[in-house]
Amino acid sequence: MRKLVFIIAFICVALISVSSQSCLPEGITFTTQSQIDSFQINYPGCTEIEGTVIFESYEIDNLNGLNVVSSILGKLYIKRTAYPNLNGLSNLEYIGGLLVGSHNSTTQGCYINAITSLEVLVNIDSIGGDVFIHCTDDLYDLSGLENVKYIDGDLILGYYDSWGEFDPLADISALSNLTAINGKLSVVLTKISNLTALENINPYSISSLELLWNINLSHCHVLSICEYLANPGGNIWIGANKQGCNSQKEIQDSCIANAVSINEQCLRNYLTIYPNPAH
Numbered sequence: 078m079r080k081l082v083f084i085i086a087f088i089c090v091a092l093i094s095v096s097s098q099s100c101l102p103e104g105i106t107f108t109t110q111s112q113i114d115s116f117q118i119n120y121p122g123c124t125e126i127e128g129t130v131i132f133e134s135y136e137i138d139n140l141n142g143l144n145v146v147s148s149i150l151g152k153l154y155i156k157r158t159a160y161p162n163l164n165g166l167s168n169l170e171y172i173g174g175l176l177v178g179s180h181n182s183t184t185q186g187c188y189i190n191a192i193t194s195l196e197v198l199v200n201i202d203s204i205g206g207d208v209f210i211h212c213t214d215d216l217y218d219l220s221g222l223e224n225v226k227y228i229d230g231d232l233i234l235g236y237y238d239s240w241g242e243f244d245p246l247a248d249i250s251a252l253s254n255l256t257a258i259n260g261k262l263s264v265v266l267t268k269i270s271n272l273t274a275l276e277n278i279n280p281y282s283i284s285s286l287e288l289l290w291n292i293n294l295s296h297c298h299v300l301s302i303c304e305y306l307a308n309p310g311g312n313i314w315i316g317a318n319k320q321g322c323n324s325q326k327e328i329q330d331s332c333i334a335n336a337v338s339i340n341e342q343c344l345r346n347y348l349t350i351y352p353n354p355a356h
């Protein structure tokens with residue numbers, strides 16, 4: 078009887094370890110549909126990928142084989158794709174970074190990237206590394222990132238190169254719940270006209286600021302930017318924007334004119350405990 082109990086217990090432990098485990102500490106690059114379709118066969122029970130996941134193929138048409146993955150400890154890197162969304166990753170709750178789009182250093186241009194939506198990332202409330210979104214052909218908003226409150230790294234939106242290529246991203250309102258980053262804040266987007274979505278970021282969590290080539294951007298006097306410029310913690314690059322945001326002085330003058338400063342109500346945005354609960 079005792080032997081039978083031991084065997085049953087052993088089987089239960091084995092089943093638990095198989096049903097939920099980590100894998101791929103070195104990461105994985107998907108270049109074929111068959112890799113994705115056979116993922117659960119090749120890596121049984123793997124729900125947590127320890128390394129970086131890269132999608133680099135114009136042939137992949139779905140990610141359904143990855144629907145068991147709940148976390149990616151490395152970066153989620155959408156390098157070049159021909160599929161419009163990431164629906165097969167609907168169970169993701171954590172990623173260690175997000176890179177969407179890729180630059181071709183040889184031709185000084187962007188790779189084709191057909192991503193149109195990030196809505197599959199709606200269950201993620203924090204990102205453990207850099208968020209870099211650029212070289213996107215059809216991504217017009219950041220829907221799906223509404224629940225992200227903390228980014229432990231740079232936040233870089235848009236890109237400009239010598240070929241004059243810009244991102245079509247026009248709506249960043251999904252970032253309105255973001256309260257802190259841990260790195261550089263960079264915005265290079267020709268379509269946006271204001272930075273209201275970034276007003277809740279704690280200015281002390283910004284290490285440097287870059288606002289360049291935002292040719293329609295005229296409203297930069299939001300709390301996070303005003304407070305950072307008043308007490309900068311690092312480098313500042315501002316230029317080639319619309320009047321009102323075309324220099325550090327223009328922005329600071331607008332901050333003063335519109336009385337944008339910390340008050341008792343705004344302090345609530347800064348008194349954030351992360352992670353929550355915490356000791």
